[in-house]
Amino acid sequence: MHFQKQIGMFKKLYGQYIKFLLIFSIIIAVIYICFRLWLPFLVSVNLPFLIIAFLLVTAIMHYFVAQADAQRIEFRPDINISKEERMKMLTAIERKFITRYLLVTTVKLLGFLVLLTLYACFNRQDFLLFGANFLVIYIMYSLFEIIYLKKPVVGKKS
Numbered sequence: 001m002h003f004q005k006q007i008g009m010f011k012k013l014y015g016q017y018i019k020f021l022l023i024f025s026i027i028i029a030v031i032y033i034c035f036r037l038w039l040p041f042l043v044s045v046n047l048p049f050l051i052i053a054f055l056l057v058t059a060i061m062h063y064f065v066a067q068a069d070a071q072r073i074e075f076r077p078d079i080n081i082s083k084e085e086r087m088k089m090l091t092a093i094e095r096k097f098i099t100r101y102l103l104v105t106t107v108k109l110l111g112f113l114v115l116l117t118l119y120a121c122f123n124r125q126d127f128l129l130f131g132a133n134f135l136v137i138y139i140m141y142s143l144f145e146i147i148y149l150k151k152p153v154v155g156k157k158s
Contacts, residue, residue, distance in 0.1 A: 010066055013073070014062070017059075021144070025055045028051055028140065029048070032047055042129075043133060044129045045126070046119075046123075047133050053115070058141055061108050064104050065100055065101050071096070075090060
């Protein structure tokens with residue numbers, strides 16, 4: 001029964017995340033279109049592909065983080081065990097979440113570094129503009145992810 005609650009929480013968390021991620025990505029695309037119309041020298045022509053890449057990679061990577069997040073949010077300690085045992089269980093769940101989040105973030109960062117390196121090798125004339133656009137998009141998606149992941153923990157404790 002507890003496992004089914006975790007699956008339900010996981011589906012709920014991941015579904016909400018995908019919904020907000022899609023809305024966020026649409027907002028970024030609209031901003032791109034506005035910049036492309038009025039300030040085209042500030043955006044790379046390949047930026048739409050970058051937005052799609054960030055959307056897909058962020059959605060896939062968050063799938064793995066949401067599993068640990070659901071476990072963390074659904075944690076209900078057994079009152080029949082000692083306080084020390086409950087703390088050990090909670091610490092193990094928190095450690096699993098943090099480890100998974102850091103692993104996913106590292107893999108994502110390394111993957112994007114490979115993408116940037118390949119882009120630099122094959123398209124040198126547009127690389128500075130593309131790299132600047134990449135940095136802005138990376139920071140925006142990272143902030144989105146951090147704010148979103150922080151929200152369920154704050155909501156549970158208050």
